[in-house]
Amino acid sequence: MDELITLLDENLICTGMDISSDFIYFFVTSTRKECVCPSCQSVSSRVHSHYNRNFQDLPIQDKKVIVTLSNRKKFCDNPSCHQTTFAGNCFIDNKTKKTKRLKETIMEVSLTQSYVSAAVYLTKHLVDVKKSTICNYQKKCIGNKYRED
Structure with missing residues (x-):
């Protein structure tokens, strides 16, 4: 299972899994020691807190996939940065x-x-x-395309 999880991010390890009739639940932990602040780009390894985050991924064998990520929030140690804490995930947006x-x-x-x-x-x-979610994705996509042109 670790091979599947590392397709999302190489710094993830699978700590557990549960399979029901319609869903596969993965429990993963980030092993990332350092993260880059999204505001000032400085590197931080100082841990602020831990939290769990649930999200959906592509299905596996006609079962919907739910991933529970145990992640660390980091302090930004740059005194000129307005962001005091952040979580570094490159495979999923905030x-x-x-x-x-x-x-x-x-x-x-x-x-x-x-x-x-x-x-x-x-x-x-x-x-x-939901249809409203699809509509919002389309609007963001079209808006980003016009900004790039």
Whole structure:
């Protein structure tokens, strides 16, 4: 299972797993000792706290995947930085409930059909998602594309 988890991030280890009829639950821990502050780019290894975070990933053998990450929050030791603490995760955005690769799959499926039908299909086959979430992803994607051009 560690091989599957390291596809998300090489600094993750699988500490447990549970399989039900519809879901696979992975329990993972970050082994990352140092993280880069997203605001000032300084490196920190000083631990502030620990927390658990749940998110969805791509399905495995028609089972939806839920990952529980045990992560460390770090202090930013740069006195000129406005951010005092942060958590370093490159495979998942802050405050999101889905991995980047899952979001990309949702976007691909939703481009060819309405938000409602995409939500129905995705919920049945891949991931629990609402039409409003798909709509928000599309808006962000289109907004980012215009900013790049």
